[in-house]
Amino acid sequence: MTARRTSSSPLLARLRDRTPGLAAGLLGGAVAAGLGLGSFAVLVIMLWISSPYPDSGPGGALHVAAALWLLAHGVELVRTDTLSGVPAPVGVTPLLLPALPLWLVHRAARDAASEDEESPTASGRTAWAGVVLGYLPVAAAAALYASGGALRPSWVWTCGCLPVLVMGAAGVGVWTAYGRPSGAVDGVLVLLPPAMRRLVRGADARARLAVAARAAGAGISVVVGGGAALLGVSLVAHGAATRASFLQLTEGWSGRFAVLLLCLALVPNAAVWAAGYAVGPGFVLGAGHVVGPLSSDPAPTLPSFPLLAAVPEAGLGGPAHWAAGVVPLVAGAVVGWFVGRASATGWSRGRTAGAVCWAAVLCAGTVAALAVPAGGPLGVGTLARFGPVWWQVGGAVMGWIAGVGLPVALAVRAWRGRSRGGPRQWVPVPRLSPRKATGGAETAPGTALGAAPGTASGTASGTAPAAVPVEANGPQDDTYDQHDTHARRDQDDTYEPYGFLPAAPETGPGPSSTPWYDDPAHETRWAALKEASTPPEEAPPEEAPPEESPEKPPPTD
Known part of the structure; x- marks a missing residue:
């Protein structure tokens, strides 16, 4: 139990840890290529069997199936059995054909990357490399087989276009398995x-x-x-x-x-x-x-x-x-x-x-x-x-x-x-507190909103004071906007709305849209202004004894 075992080299340990993820990717890529090629082969064989006048045997049908599978990957084909004997290229790719092969590659890479997430040492690169390396040998074998038929693949397009499509579809599959992170996009943008x-x-x-x-x-x-x-x-x-x-x-x-x-x-x-x-x-x-x-x-x-x-x-x-x-x-x-x-x-x-x-x-x-x-x-x-x-x-x-x-x-x-x-609508609002009148006189309690200092706020019958409509975003004189929950007092002793104000779209950023209760500067300024504007406390006047009300005579029948 006390004997120390000889530790393996870091390279062998890394290969041992990464082998399961790489093997799953290789198998997934080979299966995806085989399923796509087999689907095309089944379709072409069915059409060949049902044809009343087949031009060739089953070997020719399989050659056509392999050529169509390569055409679905964007590979240009060359037709050799022309009347003039000059090879004719066929480069129009039906856009519906690549749907099946690319979806199979995408799903294989996504499944391989999802399995790699359970292993702490595996990565998306391992899954991507495994799928690509498992898919390309099958594609190379299909190209070699199709080169013996009437529709032969162009090797330039086979070596250039097919690997690019496979790598792209596998990369999107791995990206999907990891939740489409934005860091992968930033890694691609580095190439710009x-x-x-x-x-x-x-x-x-x-x-x-x-x-x-x-x-x-x-x-x-x-x-x-x-x-x-x-x-x-x-x-x-x-x-x-x-x-x-x-x-x-x-x-x-x-x-x-x-x-x-x-x-x-x-x-x-x-x-x-x-x-x-x-x-x-x-x-x-x-x-x-x-x-x-x-x-x-x-x-x-x-x-x-x-x-x-x-x-x-x-x-x-x-x-x-x-x-x-x-x-x-x-x-x-x-x-x-x-x-x-x-x-x-x-x-x-x-x-x-x-x-x-x-x-x-x-x-x-x-x-x-x-x-x-x-x-x-x-x-x-x-x-x-x-x-x-x-x-x-x-x-x-x-x-x-x-x-x-x-x-x-x-x-x-x-x-x-x-x-x-x-602009907001004009609304009638009440005044918050007594204000200083023009000339330094205090506004008497009960003064009507918008009335001159010293006037009564209502009649003897107790009618309510009249409200004066003001514009919320306009100049504030003696009123308060009902849309704003608080107001602050400026140095010129006027009220201004302090709430949610719209920003000017054309002249740059407007007033702050931070609520008053989340603005620390507002609390500090409000406390300082309140302390500076609060008059010294005076001794309360002596209260007169309450007058005794005369007793009411008892009710008489």
Whole structure:
């Protein structure tokens, strides 16, 4: 029992303590990749089995499933079986496909980090590294397997885009498991240049960014949702062409079901295209063919597809096309309303304008980021470009949000500030105590409020003195505001309200809004003024003996 055991090295102890958390992360990442890949494989195999004319065997279907799973991670594919023999890139990523893989990575990292919280030596970095290191080998194996099929992944995109998406989704999962702490955001902000870091750090900057983020979220929802609404209206307007393209594209219920699934996966892409059309730049339907609200170039010969049937006709746009501008107009108004409501608590005009500009930047960046995967190449030559141009759409969104949101935010701020801090109503109030009259004479007890010194406060019948209305925020003469619970006496022997006073929004900070009972300076000053103004005590006058009241005669019957 007294023999000392040889202690292991600190490195081995650290590895032993961290092994459970790292192993759980590795297993979670591998399972997440396997579940996503298996889901795509099951779907493709079901469509292959139900197809009456399969082009290849089950091996080809599995190759297609692996390629689609990589496409869901933003990897560009290359189609080799073309008529010309020239490989054709396929870069349009259906925005609904990444939902499942990214959600699986997010959940795996969140669960691994939640298990690590029970261990005092484990950390979120261990869970994040385990999930990423467990996911990437499965993705590399899937890429190697898909490279032998007709749709081959581009290794540049595989090595660049796929790890970034996985690391980002895992990082968000770990951040969610730890309760979304703000310290993690500060750690990311350290990577920014010093000039930009000063703009986003600090309590005031965080408040502005929080308001701008909420307003930007509302604006993005309006822009993308408005694009989806425009897509629905266009599909209804071109209902005959949409129905004909859907029926002519394939035969059999299995083929039509596959086309329907593809259309559903491409609906978010079409909504982003319609949003680009609404903000002005439009979208590209083949190299050199721009479709916009003002004018549309003749589109090249395109395959019959239901979503492409909703494209507006070529030519100059009319009032029906110009009406799409309502979407960014409403988005800018919504952003301005959100910022104006939050800035009515004391922000200046500059801060309000800064929050609107931040919201515009966030909206533009998000829409531009959505436009990148929503479009892309579908071949070579004329088919080398499809979808909105990200920098044009982002710039247009920023201009709309800033141009419309700024005046709306300032107007809402001014209206709410006026309704909260406007002049009070005139109210009748009584006087607190006898006051010194003009010329140094004391006001007699019972003097009517607002009456001259020496006058009676009422008539012989006991009528109440008349009250004089005064303005609460105006000059105080001989009255007291009923909205304020206390008053203080100044050197000129006048009463001033000492309570909750509204701050002036334009001329800087106004009077203190601290209540009188929480202000230590008020207590000290009040005691000093009370002691200085209290007259010396005089001997009380001798009281006269009470007069004897005459006895009343007894009542007589």
